Amino acid sequence: MPDRQSVCFIIGGARSGKSAHAEKLITALPAPWTYIATAQAYDEEMRERIAHHRARRGEGWETLDAPLDLVGALTSLPSGRPVLVDCLTLWLTNHMLAEHDVEAECARLVATLAKPRGPWFVVSNEVGLGIVPDNALARRFRDAAGRLNQQVASVASEVVLTVAGLPLKVK
Amino acid sequence: MPDRQSVCFIIGGARSGKSAHAEKLITALPAPWTYIATAQAYDEEMRERIAHHRARRGEGWETLDAPLDLVGALTSLPSGRPVLVDCLTLWLTNHMLAEHDVEAECARLVATLAKPRGPWFVVSNEVGLGIVPDNALARRFRDAAGRLNQQVASVASEVVLTVAGLPLKVK
Amino acid sequence: MPDRQSVCFIIGGARSGKSAHAEKLITALPAPWTYIATAQAYDEEMRERIAHHRARRGEGWETLDAPLDLVGALTSLPSGRPVLVDCLTLWLTNHMLAEHDVEAECARLVATLAKPRGPWFVVSNEVGLGIVPDNALARRFRDAAGRLNQQVASVASEVVLTVAGLPLKVK
Numbered sequence: 001m002p003d004r005q006s007v008c009f010i011i012g013g014a015r016s017g018k019s020a021h022a023e024k025l026i027t028a029l030p031a032p033w034t035y036i037a038t039a040q041a042y043d044e045e046m047r048e049r050i051a052h053h054r055a056r057r058g059e060g061w062e063t064l065d066a067p068l069d070l071v072g073a074l075t076s077l078p079s080g081r082p083v084l085v086d087c088l089t090l091w092l093t094n095h096m097l098a099e100h101d102v103e104a105e106c107a108r109l110v111a112t113l114a115k116p117r118g119p120w121f122v123v124s125n126e127v128g129l130g131i132v133p134d135n136a137l138a139r140r141f142r143d144a145a146g147r148l149n150q151q152v153a154s155v156a157s158e159v160v161l162t163v164a165g166l167p168l169k170v171k
Numbered sequence: 172m173p174d175r176q177s178v179c180f181i182i183g184g185a186r187s188g189k190s191a192h193a194e195k196l197i198t199a200l201p202a203p204w205t206y207i208a209t210a211q212a213y214d215e216e217m218r219e220r221i222a223h224h225r226a227r228r229g230e231g232w233e234t235l236d237a238p239l240d241l242v243g244a245l246t247s248l249p250s251g252r253p254v255l256v257d258c259l260t261l262w263l264t265n266h267m268l269a270e271h272d273v274e275a276e277c278a279r280l281v282a283t284l285a286k287p288r289g290p291w292f293v294v295s296n297e298v299g300l301g302i303v304p305d306n307a308l309a310r311r312f313r314d315a316a317g318r319l320n321q322q323v324a325s326v327a328s329e330v331v332l333t334v335a336g337l338p339l340k341v342k
Numbered sequence: 343m344p345d346r347q348s349v350c351f352i353i354g355g356a357r358s359g360k361s362a363h364a365e366k367l368i369t370a371l372p373a374p375w376t377y378i379a380t381a382q383a384y385d386e387e388m389r390e391r392i393a394h395h396r397a398r399r400g401e402g403w404e405t406l407d408a409p410l411d412l413v414g415a416l417t418s419l420p421s422g423r424p425v426l427v428d429c430l431t432l433w434l435t436n437h438m439l440a441e442h443d444v445e446a447e448c449a450r451l452v453a454t455l456a457k458p459r460g461p462w463f464v465v466s467n468e469v470g471l472g473i474v475p476d477n478a479l480a481r482r483f484r485d486a487a488g489r490l491n492q493q494v495a496s497v498a499s500e501v502v503l504t505v506a507g508l509p510l511k512v513k
Contacts, residue, residue: 129356153508
């Protein structure tokens with residue numbers, strides 16, 4: 001069982017079982033659990049993914065939508081509350097598309113995660129292990145996501161890489 | 172040495188030494204070994220890859236081609252026979268290109284792998300650790316491959332991730 | 343502390359903290375340290391990346407540029423000198439763009455790394471864990487990089503995969 005005040009960081013590829021693993025970890029703690037969803041449904045494909053994720057969760061869950069103000073959502077919750085943030089890469093995408101100052105937003109978020117107010121489970125995508133993308137925006141996103149993942153990992157007390165649904169302990 | 176009835180799942184990136192590692196594991200068992208090839212030669216590049224893989228294998232091997240009917244090939248073999256399936260992602264590609272019901276095919280395959288009739292070594296690609304692909308078919312493939320890998324890993328008794336030719340134990 | 347004569351191979355994705363981890367390892371040894379840069383500044387984006395990397399290094403460093411003749415640079419250094427090669431994938435890119443015989447160049451490099459003359463820290467990118475790239479050149483590069491990484495890993499005494507800035511021991 002994680003400390004009352006700690007961050008467990010779950011990183012992995014697409015369909016690697018990150019969210020399911022995070023849900024398994026958090027539901028081993030007493031309910032209620034808060035799910036902070038960062039997804040924004042831009043299109044039908046995304047709406048389906050969101051619905052698929054929600055369908056897996058059941059009773060005991062409270063859901064907050066925080067496509068941009070993740071810091072606000074985290075700090076609004078009572079101390080000790082188990083929280084699942086799913087996921088950082090969508091949150092980052094939303095800020096990039098809104099043309100916000102991504103570096104400043106990441107710094108604010110990491111400062112908040114460095115002082116967790118409960119057992120927080122944070123999910124993110126690893127996107128840097130393929131070929132260099134053709135377009136500059138994808139490269140910028142990949143760089144920003146990689147830097148954010150490093151920063152979050154450095155303040156997390158546990159870091160797990162999911163591979164084919166299985167956790168590989170990194171920290 | 173693996174159990175007589177078990178699945179060892181070897182997952183990795185392109186040119187990560189998956190096939191070579193699987194061949195090293197299976198050839199530590201007594202011959203004959205059955206190689207089930209799922210590749211279909213659509214073009215010259217693919218023909219070269221297939222030839223390269225075959226050239227590495229020598230005596231003691233029997234080869235079956237099963238671009239689509241992998242379940243049929245697996246269940247046709249005598250009990251206790253060491254088998255190498257190379258690889259699941261090509262098999263999945265073939266079913267997607269043939270516009271088959273991929274979910275049903277995966278379910279059938281996983282049910283077969285859940286009751287292995289020999290020491291079976293199954294190779295697959297991890298394709299979900301890059302940037303989100305531009306085209307919808309690639310995204311669909313990535314999702315299907317990730318889900319299949321999770322399902323196979325869940326019924327396997329051993330799971331290995333190959334990195335630069337070296338095995339990293341995941342399960 | 344690594345042996346006086348050994349190769350430590352640090353592999354990872356984009357922005358996974360490969361270079362920072364390698365710098366941390368080498369600077370635990372007594373200065374001076376030699377940094378062999380393989381980057382060639384083709385455009386502004388690349389110039390920025392190079393400047394960012396240089397800014398992180400401070401006193402005690404000597405820098406050699408070796409976009410192509412990495413073997414020459416390595417063998418020119420005094421025995422026992424700690425060396426950081428950053429990185430193999432850029433060196434490979436330069437040879438591919440120059441239309442050199444990549445296989446022969448890789449063989450020469452690996453032969454040199456198999457007889458290290460000091461504690462050598464070698465950084466490379468893992469690029470094979472995404473979806474198959476659309477264009478043939480990217481596929482050729484991915485294959486060549488994967489093969490090179492396997493060869494280097496086989497002669498290295500230590501291999502580390504960096505994930506979100508954290509080292510995962512592979513060998």
